[in-house]
Amino acid sequence: MTVENFRALHQDRPDDDALVLPGPWDAASARAFADAGFPALATPSAGVAASLGYEDGQTPTDEMFTAITRITRSVDVPVSADVEGGYGLPPKELVARILDSGAIGCNLEDSDSATKSLNDARRHADWLAEVRAAAGDRLFINARVDSFLRGVSDPAEAITRARLYVAAGAGCVYPFAVPPEQLPLLRKEIEGPINVAPRPGGPAVAELARLGATRITFGPFLQQKAVAAARKVAETLRRN
Numbered sequence: 001m002t003v004e005n006f007r008a009l010h011q012d013r014p015d016d017d018a019l020v021l022p023g024p025w026d027a028a029s030a031r032a033f034a035d036a037g038f039p040a041l042a043t044p045s046a047g048v049a050a051s052l053g054y055e056d057g058q059t060p061t062d063e064m065f066t067a068i069t070r071i072t073r074s075v076d077v078p079v080s081a082d083v084e085g086g087y088g089l090p091p092k093e094l095v096a097r098i099l100d101s102g103a104i105g106c107n108l109e110d111s112d113s114a115t116k117s118l119n120d121a122r123r124h125a126d127w128l129a130e131v132r133a134a135a136g137d138r139l140f141i142n143a144r145v146d147s148f149l150r151g152v153s154d155p156a157e158a159i160t161r162a163r164l165y166v167a168a169g170a171g172c173v174y175p176f177a178v179p180p181e182q183l184p185l186l187r188k189e190i191e192g193p194i195n196v197a198p199r200p201g202g203p204a205v206a207e208l209a210r211l212g213a214t215r216i217t218f219g220p221f222l223q224q225k226a227v228a229a230a231r232k233v234a235e236t237l238r239r240n
Helices: 002-007 027-035 044-050 062-072 091-100 121-135 155-167 182-190 205-211 221-239
Strands: 079-082 105-108 140-143 170-176
Touching: 002 140, 027 062, 027 221, 044 062, 062 079, 062 091, 091 121, 121 140, 121 155, 140 155, 155 170, 155 182, 170 182, 182 205
Parallel strands: 079 105, 105 140, 140 170
Antiparallel strands: none
16 A cells, blocks of 8 residues: 555545554564554554653664564555654654655654653644655655643644644644544544544544544554553463
């Protein structure tokens, strides 16, 4: 599948049929998801970090790209890569490294994980536009909007940021930690696909789609469930 096909998966979807992209953290999990029939995958930076022994946001750049490359080489479906805030790389170098890894899409955050602060929205939009210009049509950009994550509860901030990022060339926006009850407003006010991650105890995938989600990703949740399952196996072995 090409990036054009991947982009098409986000378009003209029924209101109750969001694109579900599981998040592999290594080659084995990627193969498991691809074998299950999912049309594409989206790596979570936190899940990859955990698999490599790092805290979220602490993975060295080279190790992250090496891990992404292992994942893309292990499957025949397209992979979008979470590359956090871009690791301080200039747009052309960032795009080159993403494409060299075999990924056809990327997730880019608009806040600083170290300071927990939001980037200036317009400067971030300008940076996204540079990334898009460097990539041309070779890369599908999912622009994460971190205003809810960073404590800004007013949806107007998320809407403003999302509109700027769409105008800058993002193919999808990702209002991280959006309260589900605010999804219909965001769907009404934002042009283009919206990525949502289910929250523990929150609405299921089908309900998030009905509320306005175009695409569903899971962050580190699937990796965490796998680790929890491994712990249960370990406990059973320990008892025997």
